[in-house]
Amino acid sequence: MNERQVSRRGLMIGAAATAAWAASPVRAMLAEAGGRALPAKVEALVAQMTVAEKAGQLTLMAATWAGGAATALNPAAGTSTFETQLGEVRAGSLGGVFNGNGATMARRMQGVAMREARLKIPLLFAADIIHGFRTVFPVPLAEAGSFDPELARRTARAAGAEAAASGIDWTFAPMVDIARDQRWGRGVEGAGEDVLLGRMMADARVRGFQGERGLAAPDAVASCAKHFAAYGAGEAGLDYNSVDISERTLRDVYFPPFQAALAAGAPTVMASFNEISGVPATANPWLLTQVLRREWGFGGLVVSDYTGDEELIAHGFAADAREATKLAFMAGVDMSMQSAFYRLHLPDLVANGEVPMARLDEAVRRVLALKVALGLFDDPFRRIDPRREKTRVRTKATLALAREAGAKSIVMLRNEGEILPLPRAGKRIALIGPFAQGKHDLIGPWNVYGTDAEAIDLATGVREAVADAGSVTVADGSGIDAPIAGGIDAAVAAARAADVVVLAIGESQAMSGEAQSRTDIVVPAAQMALAEAVIAVGKPVVVLLSTGRGLALSGGVLTAPAVLVTWFLGSEAGRSIADVLFGIVGPSARLPVSFPHATGQEPYHYGHKSTGRPNGPGPLAPYKAHYREYANDAAFPFGHGLTYGRIGYAGLDLGGGRLSAGSTLTVSATVTNSGTRAADEVVQLYVQDVTASITRPVRELKAFRRVTLKPGESRVVSFPIRRTDLLFVGGDLKPTVEPGRFRLWIAPSAQAEGVAGEFMLA
DSSP states (O other): OOEEEESOTTOOTTHHHHHHHHHSHHHHHSOOTTOOOSOHHHHHHHHHOOHHHHHHHTEEEEOSSBOTTHHHHSOOOTTOOHHHHHHHHHHTOOOEEESBOHHHHHHHHHHHHHHTSSSOOOOEEEEOOSSBSSSBOOOHHHHHTTTOHHHHHHHHHHHHHHHHHTTOOEEOOOBOOOOOOTTOGGGGGSOOSOHHHHHHHHHHHHHHHHOSSOTTSTTOOBOEEEEETTGGGOGGGOTTOOBOOOHHHIIIIISHHHHHHHHTTOOEEEEOSSEETTEEGGGOHIIIIIIIIIITOOOSEEEOOTTTTTHHHHHTSOSSHHHHHHHHHHHTOOBEESSOHHHHHHHHHHHTTSSOHHHHHHHHHHHHHHHHHTTTTTOTTTTOOHHHHHHSSSOHHHHHHHHHHHHHHOEEEEEGGGOOSOOSSSOOEEEESTTSSSSSSSSOSSOSSOOGGGSOOHHHHHHHHSSOGGGEEEEOOBOSSSBOTTHHHHHHHHHHTOSEEEEEEEOOGGGSSTTOOOSSOSOOHHHHHHHHHHHTTOSOEEEEEEOSSOOOOOHHHHHOSEEEEOOOOOTTHHHHHHHHHTTSSOOOOOOSSOBOSSGGGOSOOTTOBOOSSOOOSSSOOTTSSSOSSSOSSOSBOTTOOOOSSOEEEEEEEOTTSEEOTTOOEEEEEEEEEOSSSOEEEEEEEEEEESSOSSOOBSOEEEEEEEEEEOTTOEEEEEEEEOGGGGOEEOTTSSEEOOOEEEEEEEESSSSOOSEEEEEEEO
């Protein structure tokens, strides 16, 4: 029996996040604006630095001796070499590098900094550790589907420890952007469309990366909450696009996950690429100074995204590099990533009085304070050990965790006729589709150091799981975007010879991630042709969907007897999928994003407003808020996911139905598994504020609980509701709660009725 309550965990918006940041150990190590929180020996360095050396500390560049896929993801300056970069270290014009090639590279660079540079200030080594290092875990969107923040903490802890063993001090993660348009490719890096789930995953991943022993621990890496802010709200789901959004929506939807990350102790924040209402975030003093610093009390480091300051010119916001430097720096960006603008232009801006020396020193102290917190002034080589790098990656424990996390991230959308789980013996299985076999599209986008070559593919996982590996045949059938000559014929023949077909289709990992927005979020046409031909054979079909976003499904894929969303699951992908296919592990994940009926519904999310003309239950009515073709709902809603049990909801208890000041209302329902297999059910609590001074969503997730139910078992699942759970951003742009009537649902998804009722807030 496994039961865990998951709710807001006291991370209330506004003042509580500020208080949590102020009380954190990391905060004590970081200088506030103009403060003197540094150790005396480090503070003395500030007085000794030239302006050029100060600008150097504020400069972060891609490592020229790059690791893994780093060159393709974030190419270093074209004319720079490793020797050139070592020269910059000697001259004090470089504060750190990112996405480098491991401990050997880091040892050489740190050795130059500590032996040959004038002030001997240690370098920072950063990297994009988005969902694993050498052990690759499910992409963050998939892991969010586990609805298990503790799992996210564990995988981030393992990723952080592996990265630290390779000399890395700082990761550019977690991405905490809310993503409500599935056309946007970078949604794969976040936790989906819901604010509560986004907050909880942000909190868990920060704590995981940083560990419990403080940032100076040799297995800890500093986290970076990104991208501040509203990067996921780009117009039309287009990456880097403009954002025109109300301050209320920023505070209600897009800010809370950042506040949760800071409350968990994140010492750094990354500015986003997008503009907000005409002002690029990288040069937005309201965002970076007024909100982040003054309102929230953040005393840590703000870093630009890759060439974010340089891009102010293309935005039409800065005339040239010098002006872009001034605008970004004075708005609150402490460290410049990759453009080199700060070391090129800050000395002159200071000399001419356009940038105060006090502002320069403030930023330098923040960089130095982060290095102090990481323990680099005590031991610059604490994370740089080539021997440890070889022994503490891809261990049995981390690979087992990857397999566990993968299985817990798989969402079962359909299971008509209980076709799943498949028997491990006595059935001939045809694995068909471009993702059925091969060392490709396993680890997902945005992984610098892991490789598909080290991952387990579907065919391998299935053959290991069945009693007779010879009962499994494989046919690609088609490519990802294009047909294969004779491919469909071979796939149809394989399907006819089998008892059951496992059809592995969907997106390649190159179709999700940065700069991978899609105009049509569907399974590619070549694969749809394959799917229709195979389904027409008439054999039982299980569809496996590789994807980094919510998809609009159609045709036979939409109506196949069984459909699993398998995302990109990382190093142990094939084994994780096989575990669920054969019932070794029951499916328990839920959709962290809505799967729409069609692309044209995007942006869509479950927590939309009612409008003045809601359609209501039943057929589509004229002159109501819906499309001609579809109701204003999802094909597969947020929170949806089936188990191998048969789950029913009954017996709503509203606990008196009245919530007064200072009290707690406990509501409950009886959840029953009438099936023959145990099941992990994610019981969800949704609330609607029926009448408010600011219109509220049709539903909002307030809490969820994972409950393990044996066959035939019933459990009473309870949720406490407090006034603070009902806060929203009011007319004065401050958190408020208003008396009145509230609807609630205890249900298995954002569209399911489950059991429903009402209560009053006095």
